[in-house]
Amino acid sequence: MIGLLKFWREALIVVLLLALAGQQVRVAGEKSAHQKTKADNAEVLRVLADKTLKAYQAVVAEDDARKAAVAALDEKHTKELNHEKRKLETLQSDVRAGRVGLRINAKCPAPTGTGVPQAPGATSVVDAGGPRLTDAAERDYFSLRAGIETARQQIAGLQDYVRGVCLK
Template sequence: MLFAFTVILLVVCGALWLAANHYRDNAIIYKAQRDKKASELELANATITDMQQRQRDVAALDARYSRELADARAENETLRADVAAGRKRLRVNATCPGSVREAPTTSGVDNATAPRLADIAERDYFTLRDQLMTMQKQLEGAQEYIRTQCTKLAFYYPEDT
């Protein structure tokens, strides 16, 4: 009877040892999985935070250059309106050739007006000025975007192995 009790006790102890070892192995595996997922979650949160900061930076950059472009366009429109109303003049840096001045004239009236652009040339000037300001602000904005955003290090998810 003592022998049977000893055998049963050994079998029960062996079964308990196997069960404990099984649960210990599972606990180690689950802990490793938990640590890996916690690390991935931390990386994902850091990536989200970085993306949100970049979006705020880009929005501020866009607002700044949009405001500068709107100001430049308003200045151009003000100048156009002033020229049209006669408050300001658009001058041409031109000189007359010497032979024209020295030519004898029968008329005693000098040409008192300064050289002036034709109306279509004046409109073209303002259009080109507006396009130049637009291109310049777009270029400055793109350069600052590249300088401030494209050169930053970003968080990336590690590849699954």
């Protein structure tokens, strides 16, 4: 035993060296586990980034499709509205030039006792021209037609927008 006590310092150094080696093995294992965790986290982040990118691309594609649908609807209804406006302008110029007349459905009530009765043999004066609207009434007529056509095209455009873009 006395011989063993002589080497206590060397034994202590060996024990300490073995403990230090064990500690280095444990630290190396922790480093390895940390590297694995970092690699796993990096993979999770890569998967999340891929999913986020795909979702973003899908949103952008859907937004582009909606914009294209709106542009197509706008172009369609703008063309139709411009066509109707040209037709109305042509009709208006034809009426002004006398190539076409406006037909008005009107009734003149028969005189009741308060009006001026016609004499049985009275002659009537022939008008130089046929009946026609006053200039103000004619302008109002064409303004109303233009407004009606504009409203019709706007309503049709909104209905197409709801059906083609909002409800998809």
